[in-house]
Amino acid sequence: MxxxxxxxxxxxxxxxxxxxxxxxxxxxxxxxxxxxxxxxxxxxxxxxxxxxxxxxxxxxxxxxxxxxxxxxxxxxxxxxxxxxxxxxxAYSEVNSLGSVVYFNGDEKAYLDFPEDYIPGSNSASGTVQAELVYVGHGITAPELGYDDYATVDVKGKIIILESGTPYTKNDETLAKWSPYAYHRYKFRNAVKHGAAGMIYASKLANPNTVNLEGFVYAHVDTKVVAQIMADAGKDYQQIREQLKNMETPSFELPAEQKVFIRAETKYFPDxxxxxxxxxxxxxxxxxxxxxxxxxxxxxxxxxxxxxxxxxxxxxxxxxxxxxxxxxxxxxxxxxxxxxxxxxxxxxxxxxxxxxxxxxxxxxxxxxxxxxxxxxxxxxxxxxxxxxxxxxxxxxxxxxxxxxxxxxxxxxxxxxxxxxxxxxxxxxxxxxxxxxxxxxxxxxxxxxxxxxxxxxxxxxxxxxxxxxxxxxxxxxxxxxxxxxxxx
Ligand SMILES: [Zn+2]
Structure with missing residues (x-):
């Protein structure tokens, strides 16, 4: 001792x-x-x-x-x-990996987990199958003269959404865009415009979102999004450049392109x-x-x-x-x-x-x-x-x-x-x-x-x-x- x-x-x-x-x-x-x-x-x-x-x-x-x-x-x-x-x-339990299927006319491709997609951490439980609409950042900001939904009708459709805001420089202007950077805002805005589901062009597990009734979504790799764009005759690289230039390159994809999403979740709001x-x-x-x-x-x-x-x-x-x-x-x-x-x-x-x-x-x-x-x-x-x-x-x-x-x-x-x-x-x-x-x-x-x-x-x-x-x-x-x- x-x-x-x-x-x-x-x-x-x-x-x-x-x-x-x-x-x-x-x-x-x-x-x-x-x-x-x-x-x-x-x-x-x-x-x-x-x-x-x-x-x-x-x-x-x-x-x-x-x-x-x-x-x-x-x-x-x-x-x-x-x-x-x-x-x-509040949180959601994700009970299965679900599935994401892409249809292009007669062709059908099952996406692989985790290479091509990750289930939405707060997806509603259920299925959705619909045509696609690209909505860029999915932001409606009248005071900034910006609306990704201005020229498209997303009612009953599956939107393709990007994360973040078009403005990225860390200065006072970014503060005006900040409220629109939240995933929660984007999801609510999508539902407000009548979207039935979503593929999020940002592949990762992310519980920092919100569970909205009936809104089924999955996170999809950008290479899959690029393929979907290419099948629609669009250049995804070029679209991303347009976003950076504060343009709103939203568009409805051809009717033969569809996506099916299945999600099995349980929501615990309290x-x-x-x-x-x-x-x-x-x-x-x-x-x-x-x-x-x-x-x-x-x-x-x-x-x-x-x-x-x-x-x-x-x-x-x-x-x-x-x-x-x-x-x-x-x-x-x-x-x-x-x-x-x-x-x-x-x-x-x-x-x-x-x-x-x-x-x-x-x-x-x-x-x-x-x-x-x-x-x-x-x-x-x-x-x-x-x-x-x-x-x-x-x-x-x-x-x-x-x-x-x-x-x-x-x-x-x-x-x-x-x-x-x-x-x-x-x-x-x-x-x-x-x-x-x-x-x-x-x-x-x-x-x-x-x-x-x-x-x-x-x-x-x-x-x-x-x-x-x-x-x-x-x-x-x-x-x-x-x-x-x-
Ligand atoms: Zn951490």
């Missing part, structure tokens, strides 16, 4: 001489292991959690598993004795999801009122038929890194002076629900929140990147020092840039709430990144950088928590 205390002391002292004022515990630092982080990622990616679709019972099971680990490590619940902060989260919230109270009687948040989204893209979207890189990796750092901070002989709050966010894939809910219902005053670091897709690559690092440079110096002294990875950084468009990350929600926020992710990917596809499994994770990410978090957060000059 005595020997252990001595070793700990020696390690703490050693660390302090090597690392200026920022003292840490070598044993805690070295206890972070890639093997254990991969065990966490493998657990979270397991079929039993069905891709952690926010709102689903399986998501809540994954949340419970994470809470049980926090409890095991002596990390306290942060919401009045509970590890969970609940919020409303479901709930949660953030997992756990904390280590600061050791300093005054500084403990201030808090540092480590967060990342726990939810994934769910399951479609028998296919689980493990959502391993996005974002079992980030959650595993956070848990590795949490365990190390909990066992660290050097305690954080400020409090540390861990938030495993729900509803990110559905529209940043968990981060928005937290910022509207914070567990600590936002003005006492010194910083937030958000991890999303931190597990495939050889280098780090920190958005916001150049803006919040004093805070970032703790992470840079940690990296330079002990981790030795390439670490890039950018300034916080004002985003005039649709917010795309939990980090942007916290930053907009007035909290100094970093977004940490990995670069120089070693394996292909299968974004929102079934192939995002644990075999595309690089365990070495996950270990380093957790170590970077442990050192950097401890540095910030104990910096009395902040």
């Amino acid at each position: 005595k020997k252990k205390v001595l070793t700990v002391l020696l390690n703490v002292v050693l660390a302090s001489t090597l690392f200026a004022q920022e003292v840490f515990d070598f044993n805690a630092f070295h206890s972070i292991s890639s093997n254990e982080l991969m065990e966490f990622a493998t657990e979270l990616s397991a079929d039993k959690y069905e891709g952690r679709l926010s709102g689903s019972p399986e998501y809540l099971e994954a949340a419970k598993w994470c809470a049980s680990k926090f409890e095991e490590w002596g990390i306290q619940p942060a919401n009045n004795g509970s590890y969970f902060q609940y919020f409303p989260n 479901a709930q999801a949660c953030n997992v919230v756990a904390m280590i109270e600061g050791s300093d009687p005054e500084l403990k009122d201030e808090v540092i948040i480590i967060g990342g989204h726990l939810d994934g893209q769910g399951k479609m038929g028998d296919v689980t979207f493990s959502s391993a890189l996005d974002n079992a990796s980030g959650i595993s890194d956070i848990m590795g750092a949490a365990k190390a901070l909990a066992t660290s002989e050097v305690k954080p002076k400020r409090s540390v709050l861990f938030i495993l966010l729900g509803g990110e894939e559905c529209g940043l629900y968990g981060s928005k809910y937290y910022c509207n219902n914070p567990l600590f005053p936002l003005e006492k929140t010194k910083m937030m670091i958000n991890l999303d897709m931190v597990g495939n690559g050889t280098a780090f990147f920190v958005s916001g690092g150049k803006t919040h440079s004093q805070l970032f110096s703790h992470f840079q020092n940690a990296n330079n002294n002990f981790i030795h990875r390439e670490i890039g950084a950018s300034a916080v840039s004002k985003n005039y468009g649709r917010p795309r990350s939990d980090a942007s929600v916290f930053e907009a709430a007035g909290i100094k926020t970093f977004g940490l992710w990995t670069r120089n990917s070693v394996y292909p990144v299968h974004y929102h596809m079934p192939a995002d499994k644990t075999n595309v994770l690089t365990p070495e950088i996950m270990e380093d990410a957790a170590k970077l978090l442990y050192l950097g957060v401890l540095g910030v928590a104990n910096d009395t000059k902040l």
Whole structure:
């Protein structure tokens, strides 16, 4: 026992001489292991959690598993004795892969999953077969003098829709287009115009949409869309150029071209999801009122038929890194002076629900929140990147020092840039709430990144950088928590 205390002391002292004022515990630092982080990622990616679709019972099971680990490590619940902060989260269960069939006169082509199509995460259940109308971005914005539906009749037809807005430059004009960038807006606008169904020219699993009665849709690869266009005597490349030039090249396709879509889903409008919230109270009687948040989204893209979207890189990796750092901070002989709050966010894939809910219902005053670091897709690559690092440079110096002294990875950084468009990350929600926020992710990917596809499994994770990410978090957060000059 005595020997252990001595070793700990020696390690703490050693660390302090090597690392200026920022003292840490070598044993805690070295206890972070890639093997254990991969065990966490493998657990979270397991079929039993069905891709952690926010709102689903399986998501809540994954949340419970994470809470049980926090409890095991002596990390306290942060919401009045509970590890969970609940919020409303409607979702749809996709019960089969359904089917998408393309007819061109007498020819008939069955589309393949996942090469040609991915079922709509919030499609209505049912079938639709109809002629096609191309509607570009599907936007009706009278105040901008723009209407993709002006020259076409989509009643009872299947529309072909593009994501995004024709205006893409990140400046004040984009703010005017931003309300039209949301998938939800586009779906509602399509239904308002009488569309019976949709093929979305954007192939990925995407729960960030809305389930509208009778509106059946699927996400289709752009190469299929290009073929459909070619069969109609159109050049898809040229049409996309027209969109970029703010033209509205909408048109009705020849009557012999039809699509059939079958979707089997069940909608749960009153479901709930949660953030997992756990904390280590600061050791300093005054500084403990201030808090540092480590967060990342726990939810994934769910399951479609028998296919689980493990959502391993996005974002079992980030959650595993956070848990590795949490365990190390909990066992660290050097305690954080400020409090540390861990938030495993729900509803990110559905529209940043968990981060928005937290910022509207914070567990600590936002003005006492010194910083937030958000991890999303931190597990495939050889280098780090920190958005916001150049803006919040004093805070970032703790992470840079940690990296330079002990981790030795390439670490890039950018300034916080004002985003005039649709917010795309939990980090942007916290930053907009007035909290100094970093977004940490990995670069120089070693394996292909299968974004929102079934192939995002644990075999595309690089365990070495996950270990380093957790170590970077442990050192950097401890540095910030104990910096009395902040
Ligand atoms: Zn993500």
